Amino acid sequence: MAATWVPDVDPDSDFSLENLPFGILGSTADPKPHAAVAIGTYILDLKALLADPGVKARLRELFPRLVGHENVFAQPSLNAFAEMGRAVHRQVRATLRDLLRADTPYPEVLRDNEALRKKVIVPQRRTRNEVPMKIGDYTDFYAGYHHAVAVGTMFRGADNALQPNYTHLPVGYHGRASSIFSTNMPIRRPFGQFLPDPAANPKQPITGLSRKLDFELELGCFISMPPIGHGTAVAVNDADEYIFGYVLLNDWSARDIQGWEYVPLGPFMSKNFATTISPWVVLADALEPFRTEAIPNPTVLQDYLKQWKRRKVFDIRLEVDLTTQDGNTTTITKTNAKNLMWSFPQMIAHHTLGGCPIRSGDLLGSGTISGPGGGSECGSLLEMSQNGKTDVVIYGDEKRTFIEDGDTITLRGWCGEDGARVGFGPCKGRVWSPAPEYGPVAYPDDFIRDMELLDE
Structure with a gap:
C-alpha cells in the first residue's frame, strides 16, 4: 500500500491514493x-x-x-x-x-x-x-433483487412478489436528466396527485404536497464512449469498455404519488422531481479489485445477457444516515452493492438491444439496493416502514415512517480497508423546511451560505 506526500489523508478517507476519483x-x-x-x-x-x-x-x-x-x-x-x-x-x-x-x-x-x-x-x-457530467439521458433500473422481492410481497403477496419477467431481463424506466443534482442541493417536497385513502371506494385523489417522501439507495454508472449509433447493440462482454465510472445515487421518490400514477406506464411525477448523485466519479479501474459475485446469481437464459465474468458486481459497503433538523444523526441502513442481481454491463446490453443509442455522460441507475435481512438492510423507508405501517426508530425516541421536512439523507459507500479506501464521498440532500407552497421560490438562506466558497 503506497503512501502519499499530500498531508492529512486519514486512514478512513474515501479518497486514498488507491482511488483518485x-x-x-x-x-x-x-x-x-x-x-x-x-x-x-x-x-x-x-x-x-x-x-x-x-x-x-x-x-x-x-x-x-x-x-x-x-x-x-x-x-x-x-x-x-x-x-x-x-x-x-x-x-x-x-x-x-x-x-x-x-x-x-x-x-x-x-x-x-x-x-x-x-x-x-x-x-x-x-x-x-x-454535477460531473453533462447528462443527456438517465435510465433507472430495478436490479436490486431483495428490494424487488420486499416491495412485491408488500403489494402483491409472497407468491406474486416478482413479475414473471424479473429474472429474465433488467427492468428499467427512463428518468429525467434535468432534475439530477450534485450533493448538498436542497430537495423540494413535490406536489402531485395521490389518494389520501387508498382503501376508499370510489377512488378520490387530491393534489397536494407528497406525504410519503422517500429515498432510494442506488449506484449510478456513467457511460464513457462516443455516441453509439441507432441500431448498434453493445455486446455484454464488451460493455465494460463503455463504462467511465460510478457514483452513489439517491432516487428520491414520492410513494403516495407513485402508488396512484404508476399503472399502466410506470413512475412519472413520483420520480422526476429530484435525483441526487455524489460529485466524484470513481473510475471503473479503481473498482476492479473489488469485483464479486452477485447475490442472487440466476441462470441467464438469453444469450445476449450471458456475461463470462462470474464476478460481475462490486463488494461496496453502503450506508444511509438520516439527520434530523436538530442535527441528530442515525445510521438507518447498512447493506452492500453485491445484492444487485443484474450488472451494469448487462443493463447496457439490454438497453441497446433494440437499437437505442447511448452517449458519453448518459447515466444508469441500479435500482434500490437492499439486503436479504430487511430492517436496517433496507435501501428505502418504504421497506423499513412497510409503507408507513411500522415506525422506524431513529435518534432517541424519535420515529419516522417517511422523510420529514428538515431531514437530511446522506448516502455513503466504500471498498477496501483503512488506508487504501476507494470511496465515493457523501451523497447528501436536505429536504426544505418548511415545505414551500406551490410555485416559484428562492433557495433557503442556509443553503446559499452552505454553497459559498471559503476563501482564507
Missing part, C-alpha cells in the same frame, strides 16, 4: 467549473496542473495520451475525457498516482515544486462541486 468544481482561485481529482481532504486541480509550463514541456513523457488534448480538463464537464476511453483513463490515473506518491518517480514535478504545489493542491473546503 474525478470531479468538476469551481474554486476560490478559479470559480469557472473545471476538472480535478480528490485526495484526502484536498483536490488536485487538473486544469491548473496541465496549464503549468513545466508540465506542458513534459506532457509527452507524463501524459502521452493527452497530447493534442491539453485542454480536456479545462472543460465544464468530464464528457470529453470520458470519451477518450478506458485506456486513456487508466494511463492518466496511473501518472497522477505516481505524482502523488510519497516515493514519486517525478519529485521535481510537484512534490518538491512548492510554487506549483500551492497552486494545484487545494483544500476541498475552498471548492464547490458541480
Whole structure:
C-alpha cells in the first residue's frame, strides 16, 4: 500500500491514493467549473496542473495520451475525457498516482515544486462541486433483487412478489436528466396527485404536497464512449469498455404519488422531481479489485445477457444516515452493492438491444439496493416502514415512517480497508423546511451560505 506526500489523508478517507476519483468544481482561485481529482481532504486541480509550463514541456513523457488534448480538463464537464476511453483513463490515473506518491518517480514535478504545489493542491473546503457530467439521458433500473422481492410481497403477496419477467431481463424506466443534482442541493417536497385513502371506494385523489417522501439507495454508472449509433447493440462482454465510472445515487421518490400514477406506464411525477448523485466519479479501474459475485446469481437464459465474468458486481459497503433538523444523526441502513442481481454491463446490453443509442455522460441507475435481512438492510423507508405501517426508530425516541421536512439523507459507500479506501464521498440532500407552497421560490438562506466558497 503506497503512501502519499499530500498531508492529512486519514486512514478512513474515501479518497486514498488507491482511488483518485474525478470531479468538476469551481474554486476560490478559479470559480469557472473545471476538472480535478480528490485526495484526502484536498483536490488536485487538473486544469491548473496541465496549464503549468513545466508540465506542458513534459506532457509527452507524463501524459502521452493527452497530447493534442491539453485542454480536456479545462472543460465544464468530464464528457470529453470520458470519451477518450478506458485506456486513456487508466494511463492518466496511473501518472497522477505516481505524482502523488510519497516515493514519486517525478519529485521535481510537484512534490518538491512548492510554487506549483500551492497552486494545484487545494483544500476541498475552498471548492464547490458541480454535477460531473453533462447528462443527456438517465435510465433507472430495478436490479436490486431483495428490494424487488420486499416491495412485491408488500403489494402483491409472497407468491406474486416478482413479475414473471424479473429474472429474465433488467427492468428499467427512463428518468429525467434535468432534475439530477450534485450533493448538498436542497430537495423540494413535490406536489402531485395521490389518494389520501387508498382503501376508499370510489377512488378520490387530491393534489397536494407528497406525504410519503422517500429515498432510494442506488449506484449510478456513467457511460464513457462516443455516441453509439441507432441500431448498434453493445455486446455484454464488451460493455465494460463503455463504462467511465460510478457514483452513489439517491432516487428520491414520492410513494403516495407513485402508488396512484404508476399503472399502466410506470413512475412519472413520483420520480422526476429530484435525483441526487455524489460529485466524484470513481473510475471503473479503481473498482476492479473489488469485483464479486452477485447475490442472487440466476441462470441467464438469453444469450445476449450471458456475461463470462462470474464476478460481475462490486463488494461496496453502503450506508444511509438520516439527520434530523436538530442535527441528530442515525445510521438507518447498512447493506452492500453485491445484492444487485443484474450488472451494469448487462443493463447496457439490454438497453441497446433494440437499437437505442447511448452517449458519453448518459447515466444508469441500479435500482434500490437492499439486503436479504430487511430492517436496517433496507435501501428505502418504504421497506423499513412497510409503507408507513411500522415506525422506524431513529435518534432517541424519535420515529419516522417517511422523510420529514428538515431531514437530511446522506448516502455513503466504500471498498477496501483503512488506508487504501476507494470511496465515493457523501451523497447528501436536505429536504426544505418548511415545505414551500406551490410555485416559484428562492433557495433557503442556509443553503446559499452552505454553497459559498471559503476563501482564507
